[in-house]
Amino acid sequence: MEESHSNNSTVNNVARAIVAALDWNSTPDARKAAVSYLESIKAGDIRVLANTSFLLVKKDWSSEIRLHAFKMLQHLVRLRWEEFSLSERRNFSNVAVELMSEIADPCEEWPLKSQTAALVAEVVRREGLNLWQELFPSLVSLSSKGPVQAELVSMMLRWLPEDITVHNEDLEGDRRRLLLRGLTQSLPEILPLLYTLLERHFGEALSEVGRQHLDMAKQHAAAVTATLNAINAYAEWAPLSDLAKFGIIHGCGFLLSSPDFRLHACEFFKLVSPRKRPADDFASEFDSAMSSIFQILMNVSREFLVRSNSAGGAIGESDFEFAEYVCESMVSLGSSNLQCILRDSSTSALYLQQGCILVICCFDVSSFLKYMSLMHIQTLMLGFFQHFKLALHYQSLQFWLALMRDLMSKLKLSVHSSGEGSAASNADSNSAQVDNEKRKILSFLNDDICSTILDISFQRMLKKERLITGKALSLGALELWSDDFEGKGDFGQYRSRLFELIKFIASNKPLVAGAKVSERIIMIIKNLLNSPMPAEDLAVMESMQVALESVVSSIFDGSNEFAGGSSEVHDALCGIFEGLLRELLSLKWTEPALVEVLGHYLDAMGPFLKYFSDVVGSVINKLFELLNSLPFVVKDPSTSSARHARLQICTSFIRIAKSADKSILPHMKGIADTMVYLQREGRLLRGEHNLLGEAFLVIASAAGVQQQQEVLAWLLEPLSQQWIQIEWQNNYLSEPLGLVRLCSETAFMWSLFHTITFFEKALKRSGMRKGQSSSTSSSTPHPMASHLSWMLPPLLKLLRAIHSLWSPSVFQVLPGEIKAAMSMSDVERSSLLGVGNPKLSKGALTFIEGSPFDVNKEGYTEPNEADIRNWLKGIRDSGYNVLGLSATIGDPFFKGIDVDSVALALIENIQSMEFRHTRQLVHSVLIPLVKSCPPDMWGVWLEKLLHPLFVHCQQALSCSWFGLLHEGRAKVPDNHGILTGSDLKVEVMEEKLLRDLTREICLLLSTIASPGLNTSLPALEHSGHVGRVDMSSIKDLDAFAPSSMVGFLLKHKSLAIPVLQISLEAFTWTDSEAVTKVCSFSASVVLLAILTNNVDLREFVSRDLFPALIQGLALESNAFISADLVNLCREIFIYLCDRDPAPRQILLSLPCITPNDLHAFEEALTKTASPKEQKQHMRSLLLLATGNNLKALAAQKNVNIITNVTARPRGPVNAPGNGIEEGDSVGLAAIL
DSSP states (O other): OHHHHHHHHHHHHHHHHHHHHHOTTSOHHHHHHHHHHHHHHHHSOHHHHHHHHHHHTSTTSOHHHHHHHHHHHHHHHHHHGGGSOHHHHHHHHHHHHHHHHHHOOTTSOHHHHHHHHHHHHHHHHHHOHHHHHHHHHHHHHHHTTOHHHHHHHHHHHHHHHHHHHSOOTTSOHHHHHHHHHHHHHHHHHHHHHHHHHHHHHHHHHHHHHHTTOHHHHHHHHHHHHHHHHHHHHHHTTSOHHHHHHTTHHHHHHHHTTOTTTHHHHHHHHHHHTTOOOOSSTTHHHHHHHHHHHHHHHHHHHHHHHHHHHHHGGGOOHHHHHHHHHHHHHHHHHHHHSHHHHHHOHHHHHHHHHTTOOOOOTTSOHHHHHHHHHHHHHHHHHHHHHTOSSHHHHHHHHHHHHHHHHHHHHHOOOOOOOTTOOHHHHHHHHHHHHHHHHHHHHHHTSOHHHHHHHHHHHHHTTSBGGGSOTTTSOOOTTOOOBOTTOOSSOOHHHHHHHHHHHHHHHHHHOHHHHHHHHHHHHHHHHHHHHTOSSGGGGHHHHHHHHHHHHHHHHHHTSSSSHHHHOOHHHHHHHHHHHHHHHHHHHHOOOOSHHHHHHHHHHHHHTHHHHHHOGGGHHHHHHHHHHHHHHSOSOOSOTTTOHHHHHHHHHHHHHHHHHHHHGGGGGGGHHHHHHHHHHHHHTTOSOHHHHHHHHHHHHHHHHTTOHHHHHHHHHHHHHHHHHHHTOHHHHHHHHSSTTHHHHHTTOHHHHHHHHHHHHHHHHHHHHSSOOTTSOHHHHHHSOOTTGGGHHHHHHHHHHHHHHHHHTTSHHHHTTSOHHHHHHTSOOHHHHHHHHTOSOOOOOHHHHHHHSOOOOSSSTTSOSSOOHHHHHHHHHHHHHHHHHHHHHHHTTOHHHHTTSOHHHHHHHHHTTGGGOOHHHHHHHIIIIIHHHHHHOOGGGHHHHHHHHHHHHHHHHHHHHHHHHHHHHHHSSOOOSOTTTSSSSOHHHHHHHHHHHHHHHHHHHHHHHHHHTSGGGBTTOOOOOOOOSTTOOOGGGOBOGGGTTTTBHHHHHHHSHHHHHHHHHHHHHHTTSSOHHHHHHHHHHHHHHHHHHHHBOOHHHHHIIIIIIHHHHHHHHTOGGGGGGHHHHHHHHHHHHHHHTTTOSHHHHHHHTSTTOOHHHHHHHHHHHHTOOOHHHHHHHHHHHHHHHTTSOOHHHHTOOOOOOOTTOOOOOOOOOOOOSOSSSOTTOOSGGGTO
């Protein structure tokens, strides 16, 4: 009696605790106490837990209590099953199975039935094959008793394979394989049962509907749905031949005609369509089954397309959803298993019976039958591609892309060499056969198919939002992409896929693509000419520009039919594009928007001009005509479309110069004369002159270094006359406030800006061009080398003056307008916050945010805050780039420029720099400088530039990270720009600035450790034995310093101390990207500690770096890089533990390790020479020594791979927790 009373008391207490834990009206203390009590029950006596839970799943209790009791039972089976005796396990299993019979009640809620089935599945999984074999007959018997019982059995059959295909760490690999083998062996029993249940209950559901017994019909329908769900769980891994043999494919195909079950049935075909063809004896059976699937999907697709084309509005949204599922399956099948269908001649024979007769003289009957299948796939997928529904078109697009990628990317000409071995000859023969097959398939992509694909692609390149109601050209009834369209990525990704497809077709059918794109563009132009407001109808015209660019670049890229085609093809293509070009050149548009679009069309024709140079002069003249047609001076450049159009026309010169290549060389003098004329007439702005000058440099690069040098001299000589004058340097740069005066001289201020930006362009566009011989370039001086001596000194003075503005003493006396201009722009703030504003190009900044025009009276007489901000940013951006690009020239920079002047300009005010500016300095100047500095100049340059930087950054980063990690807010010096806004936004911006600088400094360290700068560092020989280093090979650190930048840095303590401190602290900063970068530097430091006799370095690695690495593994953010951290720990211990006691002492100081553990670890290391196994030993030891508290290692999941399982995306799985608030999840997914 007392025991019974005690049991009842426990049951009631657990029930109350469940209610309290789930009731949000409970007090926090009550909920916490309830959760604690439930956890104690789960961790207590397993028999009490089992008995209590079995009582609480009875119908006497509420659904919430019963659901939680089922989870407690599942927890027990999953985690504590081994604590039961054999007889107790058998009793538990019997009770669980009996629960299925008890809960088989139409009134029971679905989650409870699902949890019951999940519990039985869990038991079977734990007990294994023997229980499964005993249990199966009773499941068959239970399923025959009624629809509810059948539903429960199907649920249980569904959970078993789902537990296999969805990774579960609680199920070890061996036991998982045994269960998988057992289920595979049981497929001859399971699959017929599922087919029987499907057939029986579908028929019963129809009968009950006919008798108007709707409640019974719903029960049978639920059984059908549960059976389909179970089938889908087997569809991923069960042999396809078994699914065909036992009627599953046929049954699911039949249900595609049922509106109530077709979506579930279609899920089956989505899962089996991408299955991989086996390479064993079952391949032919796989082909046959896949062919059956193809026939089913083809018939359904054909029926839908016929209904859709004839019925119109009679097709409902559910029909379209179903068609999308079918189309997706067809795409998977066609993309993955097209060859399986082509191998099955019976499929093709079916089409012959349908009257699809085609005479193909060049093919034998077998080939003919194969390609009939392909033609029908293409016909169906073309029907989906041109369907007005965007979702169906989108699915079909995937098929066409997959097909064209396969056919176009792998085609190659097989070259057979006489005298080669038979194996090689066979390989060549097989390769040629594959190529021939692909060419035959391509031949079925006839002109009509390609024309249709191009027509639809051209029409769909426009978003719905771009069309103006009543103004757009007629696009028929197509459902265009809209921002409301969900689940298919963004419009940019979709359009890029269309462009890729267009390029494939243009490569395969250049005449068709050329004719179609030309025809459509000319049609659009005619419509625009007839439009009363053409500028408002530009959306379609703009969308076709990239299509034209795709077609032209594909046809004239020199690697397709055009390059090796016949003269007839050449002449036809020439006629097509000359006709289009005549239409474009004849346009007399003067509206800025129209002019801009026309310029884009002309530069899209660049690759055509490369082969047909006769028309180059006409295009150049047209571009200058368009430039002159636009207003030269406008009142408001910040909103001027004319200003924007002028810049775009100048940019078109650059694009044409790049794509037309040497065809434009004969026109250099004409371009130069026109530039001189426009400049003399005052009709060419400085920014425009820079762009045209850049185009001129591109043209000259095609003519060789000599021509480049002459062009540079011609372009730079006028700039140098002003740039080198000492008067302006003394007036504006001799003292900090001189910049204040400069900012009031608008014309001169912006003249300096344009000069520096042209220096930048000249450095980028000069030098060796792709394809030119590197041996030639190495013997020829860089075209810009002779200009550095006069170009850089004034720039360094200007940058020094700008940097000084941020020093406290100067900042205090600056005018308010200058102070305001030193703050961040809205674009920069938005970028830090990660919101929508795109980064504006420098060209955009020169007129969008209020930059002036040039030296003329109608420019701004007084600059505003935005002008000065843009000017400061532009000078810094371009100035830094000029220095970084100059450093890549090599000796002319490092031996011709005074290092002290560089250090003074860049580092003098490093303490006052904001993080954003320091990051930019490192990225644009110092990293290129470090990469390019000759080893014999390291002593001159590196210490002067890097020492102040590293000292400052170590202190600043350490302080800021301390604030972020311990006070919740980073402390950054960028207070000029982020004082405004909410506290949360300020904190986000501060943290972003901190992380950006941290990553850049760590990237600099990674660059210093790059192999090219450390040629004397050898790779460690992984001997596999502790301390196995040939002591005779140990060298002094000085031996590595001349050819190892890391060695050089470590040799100079003033450089080494702040750098090593940064590398230590980086492992404790929660930024995995920074740790990834600093890891390579630390690896070089460890290597030098091993290979040298430097005691200080060895002590640093053993006593400081080793514990820092372990501390880094305690951060979950370092999970991605944890393998590298463990490997560094391994190297330090293996190679240094006998030379320094610190590694052993540090390991023994960890909380959960014993000397025996360490001894066993060292013994295990001596038994393996595999670095991989040594790393695993180190990983295991660190986890043991820290009590599994290294989160970076705990976050790494070991994934067991089942080779015959295809993964598929599934819904989110609840994170492990206290198990209380999981009521929305059902089945095993809720507890995994």
